[in-house]
Amino acid sequence: MDRQDIIDHLLDHYETPRYHGTLAGADVVMPGGHPDCGDVVTIYLKVDTTGQFIEGLAFEGEGCSVSQAAASILAEMLQGAPLTRVDELEFTEMIDTLGRDVVKSRQRCATLALGTLKAAVAHYRKAQQREQALTDG
Amino acid sequence: MAEYANPGVLVDTAWVADHLNDSNVRLVESNEDILLYDTGHIPGAIKIDWVADLNDPVTRDYLDRERFEQLLAVKGISNDTTVVFYGDKNNWWATYAFWVFKLFGHKDARILNGGRAKWIAEGRELTKTVPNYPVATYRAPERDDRRIRAFRDQVMEHLKQANPTLVDVRSPQEFSGEKLHMPEYPQEGTLRGGHIPGAQNIPWAQAANADGTFKSRAELEELYQGKGITPDKDVIAYCRIGERSSHTWFVLTYLLGYPQVRNYDGSWTEWGNMVGVPIEKTYQG
Numbered sequence: 001m002d003r004q005d006i007i008d009h010l011l012d013h014y015e016t017p018r019y020h021g022t023l024a025g026a027d028v029v030m031p032g033g034h035p036d037c038g039d040v041v042t043i044y045l046k047v048d049t050t051g052q053f054i055e056g057l058a059f060e061g062e063g064c065s066v067s068q069a070a071a072s073i074l075a076e077m078l079q080g081a082p083l084t085r086v087d088e089l090e091f092t093e094m095i096d097t098l099g100r101d102v103v104k105s106r107q108r109c110a111t112l113a114l115g116t117l118k119a120a121v122a123h124y125r126k127a128q129q130r131e132q133a134l135t136d137g
Numbered sequence: 138m139a140e141y142a143n144p145g146v147l148v149d150t151a152w153v154a155d156h157l158n159d160s161n162v163r164l165v166e167s168n169e170d171i172l173l174y175d176t177g178h179i180p181g182a183i184k185i186d187w188v189a190d191l192n193d194p195v196t197r198d199y200l201d202r203e204r205f206e207q208l209l210a211v212k213g214i215s216n217d218t219t220v221v222f223y224g225d226k227n228n229w230w231a232t233y234a235f236w237v238f239k240l241f242g243h244k245d246a247r248i249l250n251g252g253r254a255k256w257i258a259e260g261r262e263l264t265k266t267v268p269n270y271p272v273a274t275y276r277a278p279e280r281d282d283r284r285i286r287a288f289r290d291q292v293m294e295h296l297k298q299a300n301p302t303l304v305d306v307r308s309p310q311e312f313s314g315e316k317l318h319m320p321e322y323p324q325e326g327t328l329r330g331g332h333i334p335g336a337q338n339i340p341w342a343q344a345a346n347a348d349g350t351f352k353s354r355a356e357l358e359e360l361y362q363g364k365g366i367t368p369d370k371d372v373i374a375y376c377r378i379g380e381r382s383s384h385t386w387f388v389l390t391y392l393l394g395y396p397q398v399r400n401y402d403g404s405w406t407e408w409g410n411m412v413g414v415p416i417e418k419t420y421q422g
Contacts, residue, residue, distance in 0.1 A: 007175050014172065065172035105188035106171050 006099030010069040017068060019075035023058040028124045032116025039063030041071050041113045045120040047083065051128060054081050059113060066106045070098055071113035078117075086121045089114060138250065140354040142394025147250045147351070148221055150259055156221075157181050163214050163270075166253065167224040167234040177263035179223070179256060183212050183270070187230055187380065191237045199280065205241050206275045213270025216244065223249035223256070227345040229384050236383040236400060239285060241277045248387065251350040258348065285386065287373045287399035289407055293414070295373055296334060302370040303336035304361075306385045307377060307405065312338040314418035317409070326377070327409035331418035333375065337364040341381040344388045357393055368395045375401040375408070 001009065023044035033040040040063055046056035057078055059071040074094070078085060091111040095103060103110040138147045156162045157180055164182035166174050174184040185191065190208055191199055200208065214220060220243060222231035228248055238246050249256070257263065282288070287295070295301045310316040314330030332338070343360055346352055352360070366372060372389060374382040379402025386400040408414060 007172065010172060011175055015176070064170040065176065066170075069172075102171070105186065 001099065003099075003101055006102045010065065010073075010098065010102065013069040013072035013076075014065040017059075017072040019058045019079070020072065021058055021060060023056050026056065026058075027127075028120040030116055030120035030123060032112055032119065033061075033063070033067075039067040039109055039112055041067065041116050043071075043113065043116045043120045045117070045124060047124055052082055052084075054078055054083065054086075057117070061113075063112075064106070064109050066098070066103050067109040067112050070094070070103075070110050073098060074113045074117065083121050083124075086117055091115075141351075141392040142354075143391045146247050146391045148247050149250050150256050150261060153179065153221060153223075153249055153256070154261060159219075161217065162219045162221060163212065164249075165212075165220055165222050165231075165234065167222060167230040168253070169224075169226055169230055173225055173253070175265065177265055179253075180262055180264045180266070181268050182223075183268060185212070185234050187233055191234060199237055199240065202241065202277050202279050205280070206277050209275040209277075210273050213273050215273040215275055218273070219245045219247065221247045221249055223252045225253050227254075227342055227349045227384070228252040229341070229381060232387040233380040233383040236285065236386060240280045240282065242281060243277075251348055254349045285390070285399055287375075287401040289401075289403050289411065289414075291399075292333065292373060292375075292401055292403075292408070295371070296415075298371075301335050302366060302372045303333055304366055304372060304374040304382070304385055304389075305332045305336040305338050305376070306341035306374055306382045307332075307338070308340055309338060310420075311377070311405070312336075313420040315420040315422060326406050329409045329416055329418075330420065331409070331416040332405075333408055334415050334417045336375075336417075337366060339364055339366070339385070341376065341384045344385065351388065351392060354392065357388060361389065361393065368393065370395075370397070372398045373401050374398065375404040377405045378402065379404050 023046055026044040026046045028045040030043045041059055041061035044058040048055040057075045059075055061068055061071055094114045095107055095110050098110050138144045164179050166178050166182045166184050193200060222235045224231035231248055231252060235246050305312050312332045317327045317330050344352055344357060374385045376382040379400055382400050386398050389395040389398045
């Protein structure tokens with residue numbers, strides 16, 4: 001994509017966000033950004049019964065166009081993906097996916113949703129481990 | 138606006154609407170949100186981004202003379218062009234771009250009073266069409282950092298005065314040392330919280346009305362002179378990286394007519410990280 005295509009893609013997601021809103025039955029609801037931050041994203045994550053794949057991923061948020069478009073693109077990209085894909089997805093890849101040429105000066109905004117999703121996955125795994133320990137105990 | 142010391146430096150939305158097709162006027166939008174321009178802008182306006190266009194890509198500094206000339210040439214701006222800046226957040230970034238243009242001595246630079254928000258609030262036209270102007274010729278002098286820009290060594294010299302006049306335009310929480318960045322932003326970038334000794338805290342946005350326009354001259358005089366920031370002083374304004382303080386620099390220099398005001402763009406991200414420099418911290422948490 002050329003620069004204008006990248007901008008159009010980001011604005012399309014900003015103005016018409018995908019998977020925007022709450023997610024019924026979410027296993028994890030993870031807020032991201034500073035508690036009173038201008039760029040805020042809350043990730044809703046639901047994992048399938050195997051505990052290995054994303055069954056549902058949605059977000060709510062407020063803030064600049066890059067932070068909100070990135071959350072929408074991320075949510076669209078990872079529906080049904082294995083949780084290990086979240087582990088593998090690095091901030092640099094996210095920036096490249098969004099369009100480095102356009103978002104490089106706003107990298108914190110570009111990676112807010114991914115960082116929040118990584119925290120959500122970590123939270124889910126800890127909860128599963130605790131549950132497993134209780135079961136085993 | 139006639140009340141201000143330099144009333145010609147401000148234009149209102151009606152003036153801009155009347156000059157949309159004036160080939161000698163170039164509208165320049167500068168925002169914090171990098172894609173805001175692309176969601177819709179004043180017809181004919183071009184975009185200048187403080188990071189991509191005005192900063193040196195490697196050194197913490199601004200673009201040099203050659204790159205400034207190239208930037209303005211491709212934006213269709215010549216030495217005689219009237220450049221009108223506007224943007225989001227009370228023209229915070231617009232005044233920053235204005236300040237950088239003044240480092241190169243651009244003669245006719247102005248600010249749209251009320252910025253982007255007022256234009257939109259009045260229901261005026263926006264477009265997504267990006268204009269393409271013929272390449273212009275621009276000849277700039279070497280950047281002059283002496284008159285309106287302060288460096289850390291100059292701030293240290295400034296502190297040796299009996300009553301140094303510094304304006305810290307950050308939030309009270311940043312000034313006290315409670316926070317390292319604005320309350321609604323990530324707390325990152327400096328190792329120490331507080332302020333430069335002797336500074337007065339006058340948050341930049343206190344100079345703006347709710348609609349983004351500048352407060353009246355009388356209100357501004359009361360705001361600054363009430364804290365000892367008077368026109369007879371050698372004033373240095375600072376914030377975190379020099380963008381918010383460019384707004385205060387603009388107010389003091391152009392709206393109140395102070396003759397000696399410099400913007401310390403190293404600001405708290407430099408001062409708050411330097412080894413061994415004095416700071417004051419009033420937050421006791």
